[in-house]
Amino acid sequence: MSKSALSANEMLFFSWRSLLTADDSHEYYPVTFKLPSAALGIRVTVRYSGDGNYLGLCLYEKNRFRAHGRMEKKNGFVELKAEVWAKKNIPGAITGPLSAGTWQAEIMTNKVKQDCPVELFVDVWWGGSNGEQPPIPPRPEKISTAPGWYRGDLHVHSTESDGKKSVAELFEIAAEQGMHFLALTDHNNICNWWKFPSRTQGILPLPSMEITTFLGHANAFGIRDWVDWRVGKDGRTINEVIDEVHEKGGLFSINHPCTPGLPDDHASWRHKNLEWHKVDGLEVWNAPVFSRGEGANRQCRKLWDRLLNQGLRITGLGGSDAHYLDQSVQPMGLPTNYVYLHELSREGLLEGIKNGHVFVTRGPEIHFYAFGKNNYTLPGGEIKSNGKVRLYAGIQTHGLASLILRFIKNGKVVAEMPVSEDKRSYNLEDTCRAGDWYRIELEENGAGGYRLAAFTNPIYIKAD
């Protein structure tokens, strides 16, 4: 389809029809319309044939993101609705004045498998007044000044994208689970920031979003504003997106890089021209549901080891990727990240993640230290060594049995030992040289084979 077919015409407010073909995958089709005066509400509806086709929709006011299309399936076709109001709160939208002027409904073609008739309608409720998008409301930036290990989930979806729980409900669940921080990572939108409960029950909300491109997903943690995630639009590259995340004060962490399945394999990471040195984190452990069990996560750990062996210091993270109501299918907090922080604040959390002071677990606590020549460190740190290192693992199993502890050096297992309930500490002495790194893993040896129970970030050896 040629993009010139998309210019605005008369308003019905406004309707538009076209036919997408298999050549139209991974494209952006902006449909521009003009509001002659301010509006109370705008609803954009896109209807298309669902047969293997998979489209997305966003609504922009000038260049500001305003609403995210929500999907509904109806007898053979799919409807996407992006709706925003001046005064009424709608999930997936930023409530506030809807000004006269240029608006853009943009269709994203995640996958066009076969000829796909598309219709787009814009309904407008007139009234309201012109004005700016409301500012991002203030939220707690600092909860505690005490240093220590803090825990939380870094990958959760709310009703603002395709999750089934509201922002308030997710904070309640996090509080019940004893979490200290929570990153809600809705797909390509930051609407949940306007919906943080005024009292977050002592939980630090980390403003984030899941950058969801045609070639893979990544979390932007701690950003101060929406990030233009549209790789491929007007030649934009993934590296430029990462630069924008950093300019907006955030960290960039690739999600479920090895996860197959889902339409068109769309969850796995396929950006070829990525500059890896820009990447801060890697979701080494994604929800058991999306990762189809252990295989994809095992591959992720291999990918991570290869990157670490290239000298990259990318923090390994975990995320539940929780979407659903059914807590037994995809519970929040599985796995959980423990991060060592100098204080529980937005800045402290970003620094702890960036520095790799992290272990990830579905229960057991693993406190990993390395001792070199008159110095020691925790995961993410480095030690000076004159050729010898002593590694220490302090383990609390929290009821998980049949655990195996593995010491991993430069990606290879160098020691393996069973963990017993009544023994807390495990040691290993090794010879080493500058450039080596060590990390540890716990696996549960259960009926279905080995299953990851916890892992730490690496400790790096530098020259004396």
Ligand SMILES: [Zn+2]
């Ligand atoms: Zn994802």
Ligand SMILES: [Zn+2]
């Ligand atoms: Zn996700």
